[in-house]
Amino acid sequence: xxxxxxxxxxxxxxxxxxxxxxxxxxxxxxxxxxxxxxxxxxxxxxxxxxxxxxxxxxxxxxxxxxxxxxxxxxxxxxxxxxxxxxxxxxxxxxxxxxxxxxxxxxxxxxxxxxxxxxxxxxxxxxxxxxxxxxxxxxxxxxxxxxxxxxxxxxxxxxxxxxxxxxxxxxxxxxxxxxxxxxxxxxxxxxxxxxxxxxxxxxxxxxxxxxxxxxxxxxxxxxxxxxxxxxxxxxxxxxxxxxxxxxxxxxxxxxxxxxxxxxxxxxxxxxxxxxxxxxxxxxxxxxxxxxxxxxxxxxxxxxxxxxxxxxxxxxxxxxxxxxxxxxxxxxxxxxxxxxxxxxxxxxxxxxxxxxxxxxxxxxxxxxxxxxxxxxxxxxxxxxxx
Ligand SMILES: *Cc1c(COP(=O)(O)O)cnc(C)c1O
Numbered sequence: 001x002x003x004x005x006x007x008x009x010x011x012x013x014x015x016x017x018x019x020x021x022x023x024x025x026x027x028x029x030x031x032x033x034x035x036x037x038x039x040x041x042x043x044x045x046x047x048x049x050x051x052x053x054x055x056x057x058x059x060x061x062x063x064x065x066x067x068x069x070x071x072x073x074x075x076x077x078x079x080x081x082x083x084x085x086x087x088x089x090x091x092x093x094x095x096x097x098x099x100x101x102x103x104x105x106x107x108x109x110x111x112x113x114x115x116x117x118x119x120x121x122x123x124x125x126x127x128x129x130x131x132x133x134x135x136x137x138x139x140x141x142x143x144x145x146x147x148x149x150x151x152x153x154x155x156x157x158x159x160x161x162x163x164x165x166x167x168x169x170x171x172x173x174x175x176x177x178x179x180x181x182x183x184x185x186x187x188x189x190x191x192x193x194x195x196x197x198x199x200x201x202x203x204x205x206x207x208x209x210x211x212x213x214x215x216x217x218x219x220x221x222x223x224x225x226x227x228x229x230x231x232x233x234x235x236x237x238x239x240x241x242x243x244x245x246x247x248x249x250x251x252x253x254x255x256x257x258x259x260x261x262x263x264x265x266x267x268x269x270x271x272x273x274x275x276x277x278x279x280x281x282x283x284x285x286x287x288x289x290x291x292x293x294x295x296x297x298x299x300x301x302x303x304x305x306x307x308x309x310x311x312x313x314x315x316x317x318x319x320x321x322x323x324x325x326x327x328x329x330x331x332x333x334x335x336x337x338x339x340x341x342x343x344x345x346x347x348x349x350x351x352x353x354x355x356x357x358x359x360x361x362x363x364x365x366x367x368x369x370x371x372x373x374x375x376x377x378x379x380x381x382x383x384x
Pocket of ligand 1: 052054055079131157159183184185194
């Protein structure tokens with residue numbers, strides 16, 4: 001089976017991990033800070049807060065922005081459930097904004113219309129989470145302009161997008177947001193096994209997230225409420241979690257980051273090849289907005305209505321033939337848990353229509369040209 005995504009681990013990666021295993025610090029050591037600084041520097045932002053997953057990063061990002069009971073968080077339905085669940089962890093309420101049918105990202109027109117309505121009803125969101133779907137940036141400049149007008153904070157879920165560009169700058173630099181989130185799960189662009197990072201340019205948000213990832217404990221004198229009786233002293237100043245990344249993981253992440261440009265280059269080459277090789281088949285290849293250069297975490301096609309097989313049948317046939325296709329995403333509001341929270345099945349029609357046609361083809365650094373040709377041959381056999 002050719003998988004849809006796969007990590008690429010070298011001997012150098014392994015050696016870096018082993019070096020940490022033989023050192024004094026397996027966790028809470030110096031490699032974490034090096035990894036945080038390296039990622040922040042790479043995207044051109046001030047602070048990085050490393051955690052054990054992007055899900056944890058989303059949670060502490062919401063808390064740092066004071067999201068809580070009575071507040072609304074809005075995100076796109078075309079995402080992994082974590083982008084919405086983070087609101088519920090904080091006791092806040094979730095709503096969704098339908099997608100742009102060209103980019104599959106959160107639609108700025110739909111957001112604008114929903115904000116006008118919410119202002120009238122007094123239900124404006126406190127936080128909006130655009131997701132850079134497949135690695136292509138959402139329209140951040142426009143979303144940022146709306147945030148100024150309506151007073152919401154922005155968390156970019158950039159789990160797909162490290163290495164991508166928006167308006168010729170690195171995605172995740174927080175130029176148009178308060179916090180950006182990366183995921184280092186093995187199917188993402190670089191990996192730490194499990195892991196994530198929150199990026200920000202605002203020192204108070206970084207401080208708050210450092211504290212929240214480690215039980216709400218601070219060792220920073222400036223944050224103490226009481227006078228320190230001695231150098232052993234620390235204070236718990238709020239309720240936090242153990243969301244720490246290990247130094248073992250950070251060492252792997254640092255090595256992976258060195259190869260990020262290589263990973264992105266290869267992903268773009270493979271995507272460009274798919275664009276050409278699939279052009280005669282009844283498949284809609286990914287539209288790329290001129291403001292963006294995708295990191296291509298995913299290569300998603302839509303099966304056109306005139307195709308001899310629909311998406312469901314094509315999916316099953318390809319899996320049978322050993323091609324590990326996937327579907328991104330089941331619209332979040334259609335999951336039973338969210339339906340039980342009151343979302344109707346036809347609430348976000350663009351995301352729902354897209355979902356019935358979307359198919360993710362294998363795309364990862366180590367995918368060979370011969371494998372890509374084999375995938376295209378199978379698609380041609382099914383659809384040609
Ligand atoms: C993978 C992913 C997450 C969660 O990442 P983890 O590191 O696995 O917690 C969140 N949002 C999106 C869009 C993702 O793709």
